[in-house]
Amino acid sequence: MGLNSFQTSGNSPGTPRCLVGILGFGTVGSAIARRLTGPDSIPSLELTHICDRRARDKRARQPESSTNRIVWTDTFDDLLASDAEIIVEAIGGAGPAVDYVRAALLAGKSVVTANKDVIAHHGQALLLLAERQGRQLRYEAAVGGAMPIVRALGDGLGGERVTRIEAILNGTSNAVLSRMDATGCSIDEAIADACARGFAESDPSADLGGVDAAAKLAILCALGFRLRVSPSRIETRTTARIQPEDFRDASVRGGTIRQIAHADYDRERSTLTAWVAPVFVPRASLFARTIGPQNAAIVTGAYAGEMTITGTGAGGEATAVAAIGDLVAIARDHAAIVPAPILTEPKEMRGLVDHKLAEAV
Amino acid sequence: MGLNSFQTSGNSPGTPRCLVGILGFGTVGSAIARRLTGPDSIPSLELTHICDRRARDKRARQPESSTNRIVWTDTFDDLLASDAEIIVEAIGGAGPAVDYVRAALLAGKSVVTANKDVIAHHGQALLLLAERQGRQLRYEAAVGGAMPIVRALGDGLGGERVTRIEAILNGTSNAVLSRMDATGCSIDEAIADACARGFAESDPSADLGGVDAAAKLAILCALGFRLRVSPSRIETRTTARIQPEDFRDASVRGGTIRQIAHADYDRERSTLTAWVAPVFVPRASLFARTIGPQNAAIVTGAYAGEMTITGTGAGGEATAVAAIGDLVAIARDHAAIVPAPILTEPKEMRGLVDHKLAEAV
Numbered sequence: 001m002g003l004n005s006f007q008t009s010g011n012s013p014g015t016p017r018c019l020v021g022i023l024g025f026g027t028v029g030s031a032i033a034r035r036l037t038g039p040d041s042i043p044s045l046e047l048t049h050i051c052d053r054r055a056r057d058k059r060a061r062q063p064e065s066s067t068n069r070i071v072w073t074d075t076f077d078d079l080l081a082s083d084a085e086i087i088v089e090a091i092g093g094a095g096p097a098v099d100y101v102r103a104a105l106l107a108g109k110s111v112v113t114a115n116k117d118v119i120a121h122h123g124q125a126l127l128l129l130a131e132r133q134g135r136q137l138r139y140e141a142a143v144g145g146a147m148p149i150v151r152a153l154g155d156g157l158g159g160e161r162v163t164r165i166e167a168i169l170n171g172t173s174n175a176v177l178s179r180m181d182a183t184g185c186s187i188d189e190a191i192a193d194a195c196a197r198g199f200a201e202s203d204p205s206a207d208l209g210g211v212d213a214a215a216k217l218a219i220l221c222a223l224g225f226r227l228r229v230s231p232s233r234i235e236t237r238t239t240a241r242i243q244p245e246d247f248r249d250a251s252v253r254g255g256t257i258r259q260i261a262h263a264d265y266d267r268e269r270s271t272l273t274a275w276v277a278p279v280f281v282p283r284a285s286l287f288a289r290t291i292g293p294q295n296a297a298i299v300t301g302a303y304a305g306e307m308t309i310t311g312t313g314a315g316g317e318a319t320a321v322a323a324i325g326d327l328v329a330i331a332r333d334h335a336a337i338v339p340a341p342i343l344t345e346p347k348e349m350r351g352l353v354d355h356k357l358a359e360a361v
Numbered sequence: 362m363g364l365n366s367f368q369t370s371g372n373s374p375g376t377p378r379c380l381v382g383i384l385g386f387g388t389v390g391s392a393i394a395r396r397l398t399g400p401d402s403i404p405s406l407e408l409t410h411i412c413d414r415r416a417r418d419k420r421a422r423q424p425e426s427s428t429n430r431i432v433w434t435d436t437f438d439d440l441l442a443s444d445a446e447i448i449v450e451a452i453g454g455a456g457p458a459v460d461y462v463r464a465a466l467l468a469g470k471s472v473v474t475a476n477k478d479v480i481a482h483h484g485q486a487l488l489l490l491a492e493r494q495g496r497q498l499r500y501e502a503a504v505g506g507a508m509p510i511v512r513a514l515g516d517g518l519g520g521e522r523v524t525r526i527e528a529i530l531n532g533t534s535n536a537v538l539s540r541m542d543a544t545g546c547s548i549d550e551a552i553a554d555a556c557a558r559g560f561a562e563s564d565p566s567a568d569l570g571g572v573d574a575a576a577k578l579a580i581l582c583a584l585g586f587r588l589r590v591s592p593s594r595i596e597t598r599t600t601a602r603i604q605p606e607d608f609r610d611a612s613v614r615g616g617t618i619r620q621i622a623h624a625d626y627d628r629e630r631s632t633l634t635a636w637v638a639p640v641f642v643p644r645a646s647l648f649a650r651t652i653g654p655q656n657a658a659i660v661t662g663a664y665a666g667e668m669t670i671t672g673t674g675a676g677g678e679a680t681a682v683a684a685i686g687d688l689v690a691i692a693r694d695h696a697a698i699v700p701a702p703i704l705t706e707p708k709e710m711r712g713l714v715d716h717k718l719a720e721a722v
Contacts, residue, residue, distance in 0.1 A: 305507075305679075307671065
């Protein structure tokens with residue numbers, strides 16, 4: 001570190017830059033790389049490595065200037081052995097990603113991930129590992145895209161007793177439903193439109209089915225209620241069967257339809273009610289006004305009432321904003337203590353049928 | 362520390378608790394004290410000292426059980442000499458508060474403040490002092506009450522290039538204006554109503570005049586744009602002269618009136634446009650829907666578009682939620698590095714007249 005180690009401000013000129021490796025050069029990984037090497041690059045961060053199994057092809061398609069000093073590899077072990085201090089995991093899916101995150105932490109690196117599946121299923125174990133290693137695992141990008149709900153719940157509302165979380169957490173479903181609402185088109189047409197605009201994958205079944213939002217809701221239950229909730233225990237009702245006539249019915253009732261993720265926790269009874277479903281929402285509500293790939297959340301607390309937050313929930317640029325925010329936080333303070341939350345399991349879990357909001361369409 | 366020093370999780374049972382002293386036992390200080398000693402007390406925090414110049418009277422009015430083990434004093438030097446590790450500054454006003462905050466940092470304590478004046482006028486110098494001392498100065502409660510805008514801008518959007526901030530930052534003005542809007546009453550009646558509900562002080566001139574919101578906006582300009590802006594350089598137009606007929610005119614135009622704090626920054630020209638004024642807002646806008654003492658903000662970024670956040674902006678409970686969140690963050694990691702931002706001054710500042718939104722009433 002030499003003389004520079006006397007610098008304490010992460011953004012001071014002359015501060016040693018934090019070396020970053022990106023794992024997975026898809027939509028998210030490439031957006032992060034563009035930001036770290038573009039005109040708005042971050043003084044405290046230096047992209048040094050990109051690892052992708054098709055590194056050779058993808059590198060060939062990059063403009064030469066942007067990746068001059070970056071090492072490309074198709075081998076994860078190269079990334080592990082590199083001097084990168086933070087690995088950004090951007091390959092997605094639970095599959096090998098969890099092993100890569102674990103290996104990176106074991107190799108003494110901090111990890112930033114956009115992977116909701118890894119955090120929803122393995123978050124506590126990985127956070128404990130990170131804490132033991134004296135490293136950090138940050139995952140703002142795993143929920144809500146550029147809407148900083150992970151920090152808001154996990155840190156900003158650290159002085160609140162959170163009692164309820166209601167949110168639109170899946171940008172694809174919201175783009176599809178708000179398109180049907182606006183145009184009266186069929187769900188297939190709305191899906192095709194969302195694909196064309198880059199708001200949906202070719203197979204949106206995890207989005208419409210509710211599995212995606214359930215994983216994100218499980219993460220929010222850990223942050224807001226300190227509860228360990230397996231996403232598979234969260235009741236999901238599919239949005240895939242919504243018809244144009246459902247919107248006409250909702251309109252007559254003064255509202256529309258949105259895929260809502262709901263969780264409320266009765267601490268005394270240790271009962272968590274949690275579900276993801278397409279439900280009726282009043283026209284004047286925050287959720288009805290949430291259009292396209294936007295995400296939105298209403299968090300209710302016992303002391304300060306409602307806090308709402310909205311932001312762009314999908315797309316490479318929005319996810320990159322969240323991931324880079326995590327990188328900046330780690331670069332600012334490598335040695336920060338981010339303790340793994342101590343989670344308990346709810347004694348009882350309920351789904352939508354038990355809930356007064358049985359207005360699901 | 363003994364054996365307990367092997368514990369690393371801030372919330373682990375058996376972890377040494379962080380000792381907290383409260384300076385100023387008014388609305389905010391007493392709300393924080395209630396939370397720290399009540400049924401939702403925080404395992405990592407222990408309230409040990411309360412300092413208030415009328416400590417004797419105020420202590421006598423407290424229920425005996427709640428303050429059994431708390432040392433009361435009317436002398437700031439007692440608090441400075443105590444073993445409290447964090448001082449919560451809750452006396453308000455720029456006057457002696459800034460000296461107390463400085464003295465606390467110099468004595469090796471971390472500080473949590475709800476004081477917008479101290480941060481708007483002396484924030485950078487105090488943050489530099491805190492950094493040099495290896496201590497922390499946190500101020501989530503200084504802007505937006507329980508709406509975690511300080512973290513959202515300063516940390517959550519650390520990966521964004523913020524270009525514009527528009528917000529309702531003064532709960533009193535908003536309560537007055539939304540009351541006039543809803544009932545058609547005069548501003549004096551609306552002020553009396555806000556006082557009766559605890560949303561306004563007996564002298565609301567700093568609230569209505571825009572001085573309060575301008576101080577908060579200056580803090581947000583430092584967080585979002587890294588700009589040093591003296592609150593006195595932010596143009597303010599008073600809300601005190603709004604009449605019921607202004608609302609009728611606004612209604613005809615399809616909207617209403619809110620006190621908006623606006624800042625946008627043209628980085629290339631180094632030009633900051635910043636003002637606080639009562640302006641026309643469309644009926645369907647986030648701001649028109651912000652009622653009573655709520656606060657709301659729309660933050661626009663170059664990469665992820667708009668992020669919005671709302672929450673309870675005034676009152677002891679909401680402010681306590683924000684301050685306790687800061688206490689929890691410090692207790693979690695005493696040694697966290699919170700670098701003072703490196704701020705520049707804008708070359709040019711503009712006010713409302715230059716702005717296209719010259720729809721001010």
